Amino acid sequence: MAKNSTSTGLAPPKLVVEGLCKRYGKVAALEPTQLSVPSGEFLTLLGPSGSGKTTLLQLVCGLVEATEGKVFIDGQDQSDTPVYQRDIGLVFQHYALFPHLTVSENIAFPLKMRRQPAAEIKTRVSDALDMVHLGHLSARFPRELSGGQQQRVALARCFVYQPSIILMDEPLGALDKKLRDHMQIEIKRLHRESGATIIYVTHDQEEALALSDRICLMNHARIEQLGTPHDIYMRPRSAFAADFIGISNILRGTFERNGGGTKLVTPHGAFYLPEGIATNGEGGGLVVRPEHLRIGADSPNTLCGSVKEIVYAGSETRVIAQLTDGHEIILRLPPGQSVPRMGDTISASWDKDVAALVP
Secondary structure (H helix, E strand, O other): OHHHOOOOOOOOEEEEEEEEEEEEOOEEEEEEEEEEEEOOOEEEEEOOOOOOHHHHHHHHHOOOOOOEEEEEEOOEEOOOOOHHHOOEEEEEOOOOOOOOOOHHHHHHHHHHHOOOOHHHHHHHHHHHHHHOOOHHHOOOOHHHOOHHHHHHHHHHHHHOOOOOEEEEEOOOOOOOHHHHHHHHHHHHHHHHHHOOOEEEEEOOHHHHHHHOOEEEEEEOOEEEEEEOHHHHHHOOOOHHHHHHOOOOEEEEEEEEEEOOEEEEEEOOEEEEOOOOOOOOOOEEEEEEOHHHOEEOOOOOOEEEEEEEEEEEOOOOEEEEEEOOOOOEEEEEEOOOOOOOOOOOEEEEEOOHHHOEEEO
16 A cells, blocks of 8 residues: 555655554544655644644654554555664754764764775765865864754764655754754755755744745644645645744635625625635635735725734834724735834735635
8 A cells, every 4th residue: 555655646655654643641642644755855744832743753763652553664664663774864953963073973973883885984974075065174073063064964964874764853943043044045955956855843834834845734633734835825724724834814704605706704894705715614714814915905805904013024014903893914014115104094905816715
């Protein structure tokens, strides 16, 4: 079964998880989970603390024993294989570099443990140093490196022995924002150049959107939604997905169907829904992203409110407006756009096709 499974049709699966779960007594750390990861994909496990993302990662690599379920790597059942025999590379938030070894020696360590020939080790370490742009620091010790440089050494040490799958557990969590942004670019480049299959754990939504081929959004020990960053951001399937990834304005109401299309009738007005969207049940929540709201634009879908807060964030200005019933909406205004003043009454409009509908 695992050998014939695919997730996108673009590549055969490198990893297949079938019914994998973990329970501690009556508490489920991971509900029975199905997942298929094609070779060469960058998949991010995203979710809040306690969502099951790290548990899933630990089950895949064998650090934690599953309550039930199977793990297949390259079509082979690895469920009972010890962690050191699964051909999986691990990169942690804390770099775990050997303080008494130089950069080159740290990178060479996994090759020496695998008894690779000395000439092969020298070549592959040199290639790994070039890959992370640290050739000029090869003789330094970890204490002589910055946090970003240490993380690049940890990445090189993992990539150098070419494991079947690379697992990264919040590797950038200890870095400041500017360095984190830089390392995101580095990891994306390393993935592109190496073609490695990477499973990446984070709670940072921006990190997930920037790095991933697909995002596996997790909540309450199960998969909430699986899809490309664009699909999950633009077409969330639940209020949790809409609210966790990015900022969302969610307007709840009931459906009104007529010859001119379907509207969602809310306390703030009746709003047209995107063409062709499924309207199951009596009602739902209309998701409108802050960047899709335009002040003063002419549209059938319009909200009116009073400006309660203005936040300047450099690349954008966030405007928080309060509707008549106390409900607040958020707008994101790009640089150069006129910003209202505190207390102003504004109208905020959006094109119906940029909205999404959640239960």
